[in-house]
Amino acid sequence: xxxxxxxxxxxxxxxxxxxxxxxxxxxxxxxxxxxxxxxxxxxxxxxxxxxxxxxxxxxxxxxxxxxxxxxxxxxxxxxxxxxxxxxxxxxxxxxxxxxxxxxxxxxxxxxxxxxxxxxxxxxxxxxxxxxxxxxxxxxxxxxxxxxxxxxxxxxxxxxxxxxxxxxxxxxxxxxxxxxxxxxxxxxxxxxxxxxxxxxxxxxxxxxxxxxxxxxxxxxxxxxxxxxxxxxxxxxxxxxxxxxxxxxxxxxxxxxxxxxxxxxxxxxxxxxxxxxxxxxxxxxxxxxxxxxxxxxxxxxxxxxxxxxxxxxxxxxxxxxxxxxxxxxxxxxxxxxxxxxxxxxxxxxxxxxxxxxxxxxxxxxxxxxxxxxxxxxxxxxxxxxxxxxxxxxxxxxxxxxxxxx
Numbered sequence: 192x193x194x195x196x197x198x199x200x201x202x203x204x205x206x207x208x209x210x211x212x213x214x215x216x217x218x219x220x221x222x223x224x225x226x227x228x229x230x231x232x233x234x235x236x237x238x239x240x241x242x243x244x245x246x247x248x249x250x251x252x253x254x255x256x257x258x259x260x261x262x263x264x265x266x267x268x269x270x271x272x273x274x275x276x277x278x279x280x281x282x283x284x285x286x287x288x289x290x291x292x293x294x295x296x297x298x299x300x301x302x303x304x305x306x307x308x309x310x311x312x313x314x315x316x317x318x319x320x321x322x323x324x325x326x327x328x329x330x331x332x333x334x335x336x337x338x339x340x341x342x343x344x345x346x347x348x349x350x351x352x353x354x355x356x357x358x359x360x361x362x363x364x365x366x367x368x369x370x371x372x373x374x375x376x377x378x379x380x381x382x383x384x385x386x387x388x389x390x391x392x393x394x395x396x397x398x399x400x401x402x403x404x405x406x407x408x409x410x411x412x413x414x415x416x417x418x419x420x421x422x423x424x425x426x427x428x429x430x431x432x433x434x435x436x437x438x439x440x441x442x443x444x445x446x447x448x449x450x451x452x453x454x455x456x457x458x459x460x461x462x463x464x465x466x467x468x469x470x471x472x473x474x475x476x477x478x479x480x481x482x483x484x485x486x487x488x489x490x491x492x493x494x495x496x497x498x499x500x501x502x503x504x505x506x507x508x509x510x511x512x513x514x515x516x517x518x519x520x521x522x523x524x525x526x527x528x529x530x531x532x533x534x535x536x537x538x539x540x541x542x543x544x545x546x547x548x549x550x551x552x553x554x555x556x557x558x559x560x561x562x563x564x565x566x567x568x569x570x571x572x573x574x575x576x577x578x579x580x581x582x583x584x585x586x587x588x589x590x591x592x593x594x
Contacts, residue, residue, distance in 0.1 A: 203550060204226070214542055220546040225548060225574075226570070231445075231575055242449070245477060249478065252474070258477070258481075258484075263282055265455065272415070273421035274421060286455045286461075288475050290473055291439055292441075292452045296368070301330070302467035304335060318356070320343050320373065323374075341353075342559055348378055367388070369400070370403075375570040376527045377523040379417070386422055398457070404438060407443040410504070432459075449482060504526075507526070515528050525571065529568055530569055534552050538550070544590050545590050546586075549570065552565030
């Protein structure tokens with residue numbers, strides 16, 4: 192067996208299951224899960240109909256690089272959404288459909304990291320935010336690299352501080368994962384910081400993997416989050432050198448079961464990633480590709496989706512703000528709340544008293560630089576119905592007022 196598998200830490204939900212083990216919540220209260228970021232809004236009907244319409248295509252092998260029509264729809268969406276120069280994306284070289292961003296984010300490190308690099312200061316580093324999506328860490332470890340964590344705390348608006356990173360780290364860095372809007376914090380990395388990161392990547396020759404799967408869930412229709420390719424284009428970097436973005440239909444279109452997303456950016460990097468994926472055997476089924484085309488071509492259902500989340504944030508924050516240190520995130524569907532007691536005790540007690548599951552922030556973080564930046568926080572995913580989210584907020588408030 193691959194010994195690097197022993198380096199992987201338990202997934203947050205495994206730890207949460209252990210935390211709740213043996214507890215019997217009140218039988219009269221229905222369970223409300225706020226722990227898993229799985230959208231519960233209805234999938235767009237026109238997308239599911241397109242999927243059904245093309246089930247006959249199951250008799251054909253799909254191409255790893257996907258249908259040209261899908262890549263074209265993705266290119267059109269990127270150019271429209273992020274104000275990219277027309278024709279700046281070559282759909283033959285700069286776009287790859289993937290089976291959701293999770294598998295692509297993991298596979299990307301396997302293709303990018305040179306584990307045989309010769310460095311007197313140590314082996315390859317993969318840099319990532321802390322707290323973080325645990326796939327980044329697992330991808331780094333199984334690629335033979337060392338994860339390096341950038342703490343994102345309230346002091347820096349829950350964003351990684353690139354100024355605080357020593358030069359020796361950048362010199363060893365081969366890949367940096369960023370997540371904007373962030374999971375779990377909802378913080379958006381601004382244009383100036385992304386420009387700085389691109390300049391650092393040029394100087395030290397590393398790749399930026401920008402996980403932007405929450406980019407379409409934002410509160411203000413006039414202020415969508417900025418993206419990595421958008422900033423690169425503003426810098427005149429229309430080749431998107433060293434920049435790769437990851438997008439998904441899971442959150443944007445409430446289609447987590449479709450397992451559909453894409454990777455786009457640097458043509459040279461994606462050519463190597465395509466080679467890896469050809470051997471990996473991860474082509475998207477044809478029917479899923481047809482359904483994805485329809486999803487990327489429509490914005491009305493996405494605007495409706497954002498309005499549903501706005502309603503939930505408005506209602507929940509009105510209930511919780513008087514008793515809990517919590518605020519509306521820049522984007523995404525999570526609340527990153529400070530807890531009045533230890534976050535694990537809070538989560539355990541809330542489940543025991545009110546049959547609500549939230550995720551301790553320390554489960555999404557690692558001890559780094561003398562602290563665990565997730566401690567003292569819980570993540571709440573406002574993915575349930577408006578009524579369930581309001582009910583959960585009242586129960587949480589009742590619980591807080593008793594501790």
